[in-house]
Amino acid sequence: MKVYVLVGAGSRALYMFAKPMSAEWQEHVAFKGVYDINPVRAALLSQECGNVPVYDDFHKMLADVRPDVVVVASTDYTHHTYIIDSLRAGCDVITEKPMTIDEEKCRQILQAEKETGKKVTVTFNLRFAPYFAKVKELLLEGAIGDLYHVHLEWYLDRRHGADYFRRWHSELAKSGGLLVHKSTHHFDIINWWMASRPAEVHAFGARRVYGDNRAEKGERCLTCAYKSSCEYYMDIEQNPFMETYYHQAEQEDGYIRDRCLFDERIDIYDTMSVNVRYENEALLTYSLVAYSPVEGWRATLNGSGGRMELTNEYSNADMRQSDVSLIKITRPDGTVEQIEVVTSAAGHGGGDAKLRQALFAGNVEDPLGQQADSSIGADSLLIGATANRSIAEGRAVRFPDMTAASAASGQGSR
Numbered sequence: 001m002k003v004y005v006l007v008g009a010g011s012r013a014l015y016m017f018a019k020p021m022s023a024e025w026q027e028h029v030a031f032k033g034v035y036d037i038n039p040v041r042a043a044l045l046s047q048e049c050g051n052v053p054v055y056d057d058f059h060k061m062l063a064d065v066r067p068d069v070v071v072v073a074s075t076d077y078t079h080h081t082y083i084i085d086s087l088r089a090g091c092d093v094i095t096e097k098p099m100t101i102d103e104e105k106c107r108q109i110l111q112a113e114k115e116t117g118k119k120v121t122v123t124f125n126l127r128f129a130p131y132f133a134k135v136k137e138l139l140l141e142g143a144i145g146d147l148y149h150v151h152l153e154w155y156l157d158r159r160h161g162a163d164y165f166r167r168w169h170s171e172l173a174k175s176g177g178l179l180v181h182k183s184t185h186h187f188d189i190i191n192w193w194m195a196s197r198p199a200e201v202h203a204f205g206a207r208r209v210y211g212d213n214r215a216e217k218g219e220r221c222l223t224c225a226y227k228s229s230c231e232y233y234m235d236i237e238q239n240p241f242m243e244t245y246y247h248q249a250e251q252e253d254g255y256i257r258d259r260c261l262f263d264e265r266i267d268i269y270d271t272m273s274v275n276v277r278y279e280n281e282a283l284l285t286y287s288l289v290a291y292s293p294v295e296g297w298r299a300t301l302n303g304s305g306g307r308m309e310l311t312n313e314y315s316n317a318d319m320r321q322s323d324v325s326l327i328k329i330t331r332p333d334g335t336v337e338q339i340e341v342v343t344s345a346a347g348h349g350g351g352d353a354k355l356r357q358a359l360f361a362g363n364v365e366d367p368l369g370q371q372a373d374s375s376i377g378a379d380s381l382l383i384g385a386t387a388n389r390s391i392a393e394g395r396a397v398r399f400p401d402m403t404a405a406s407a408a409s410g411q412g413s414r
């Protein structure tokens with residue numbers, strides 16, 4: 001049985017990893033330690049997860065436990081240090097997305113992986129959600145021939161979308177903005193469907209709703225003078241998880257979970273448009289907004305042998321949805337086929353549970369190439385990072401070449 005430790009004790013760490021590792025996966029996983037910069041949050045997680053030992057120093061945890069695998073689920077801008085130090089300590093790494101937030105840190109991770117021969121896996125759970133997986137299966141079967149163009153529109157609602165602007169995600173230096181933090185999921189799915197690599201990126205970004213554009217604002221919702229009139233007011237004390245894990249832990253690190261959406265620190269975009277040209281000349285047109293009245297996505301895929309239309313709207317950020325999703329295929333002769341995909345109400349459309357199976361069970365068959373290695377993690381985060389550069393420089397930017405740093409392990413699939 002492999003020995004695991006965890007870095008990060010926030011909501012993703014708790015629900016995706018710590019709880020399952022200490023319960024239904026405990027016969028496969030020896031979960032031996034947790035480290036978070038906030039000791040209160042780490043202690044709370046430990047209490048809920050079989051009193052796993054809490055460490056106040058990451059390197060001491062590595063030295064004491066000597067884990068086989070380090071799971072990294074801390075804030076995005078800290079991933080690279082934990083990934084690199086873990087690889088250099090002889091561990092494999094399972095990291096949350098995005099693998100990191102910019103080109104330089106990405107290069108350092110790939111270099112460390114190459115030098116150590118250890119392995120980084122990136123947890124792209126959407127690859128495991130049945131709707132996305134069925135599309136990949138159909139594409140592999142040639143359902144619409146060669147794929148020439150994808151149009152993906154993703155819209156976050158005013159609860160889920162706004163939530164990114166309350167926290168560290170709202171600062172470009174901490175998350176890479178939503179084009180890295182959020183869109184890394186979407187770019188990964190497109191890269192996987194395209195079965196090609198990005199070549200050039202041109203993007204635009206704007207901040208229209210959140211950020212320093214309102215006079216009626218405060219430091220945080222809890223103490224705000226405008227709580228009765230602000231449409232985005234969130235009562236942190238009414239949410240037991242946020243109250244205990246964040247509000248009652250904030251004296252340790254100053255992490256304010258209900259920070260004002262109109263804070264002047266906010267420097268990420270809430271309205272984004274990206275075009276990508278792939279090496280095989282296929283094209284992507286992508287957009288993301290973070291203030292839609294409804295949450296979901298629509299995609300259209302056009303190929304040499306037809307058109308595929310997909311759409312999904314969610315009732316919450318965990319992508320809970322109806323039981324069945326539809327794939328509509330129209331062929332050049334006008335015939336239409338509707339394919340029903342049975343989906344799941346579980347986390348991220350059932351993707352989280354299937355991903356854990358692939359991570360922890362070992363030797364799981366992977367005919368669709370759903371497991372993602374560091375080069376796959378790099379390709380998706382670098383579309384976002386390159387889009388950020390394109391916005392800043394006002395021009396199309398060539399996709400960075402990582403081949404010199406990459407170990408090219410060959411796991412997973414584009």
Ligand SMILES: NC(=O)c1ccc[n+]([C@@H]2O[C@H](COP(=O)([O-])OP(=O)(O)OC[C@H]3O[C@@H](n4cnc5c(N)ncnc54)[C@H](O)[C@@H]3O)[C@@H](O)[C@H]2O)c1
Nearest residue numbers: 008009010011012013036037038073074075076078096097
């Ligand atoms: N795959 C998915 O669907 C999905 C969903 C949510 C979050 N995530 C990812 O999971 C990670 C955690 O997200 P979250 O929503 O739990 O955020 P969070 O803010 O709730 O938790 C982040 C944790 O990192 C800790 N932290 C901050 N700096 C640290 C440092 N230097 N060293 C160690 N710990 C540090 C914080 O104290 C906090 O406990 C992020 O990378 C995020 O992108 C993935």
